[in-house]
Amino acid sequence: MPVTYTCSACGFVLYRGTRPKSYEDVCKQWGYVCPVCMSALEVPGKSIKWKFNP
Ligand SMILES: [Zn+2]
Numbered sequence: 001m002p003v004t005y006t007c008s009a010c011g012f013v014l015y016r017g018t019r020p021k022s023y024e025d026v027c028k029q030w031g032y033v034c035p036v037c038m039s040a041l042e043v044p045g046k047s048i049k050w051k052f053n054p
Pocket of ligand 1: 034
């Protein structure tokens with residue numbers, strides 16, 4: 001099932017794909033900082049939003 005992780009501050013799509021990825025992996029991929037608004041990516045559900053795309 002496709003899943004999308006977005007920055008909750010600016011809406012930048014941090015990850016989109018069918019492979020399940022953990023918050024940890026998504027954060028690590030961007031160095032724990034949103035590349036667009038530079039806000040820290042730490043707290044799941046707060047700094048990162050995710051949703052399934054059926
Ligand atoms: Zn952002």
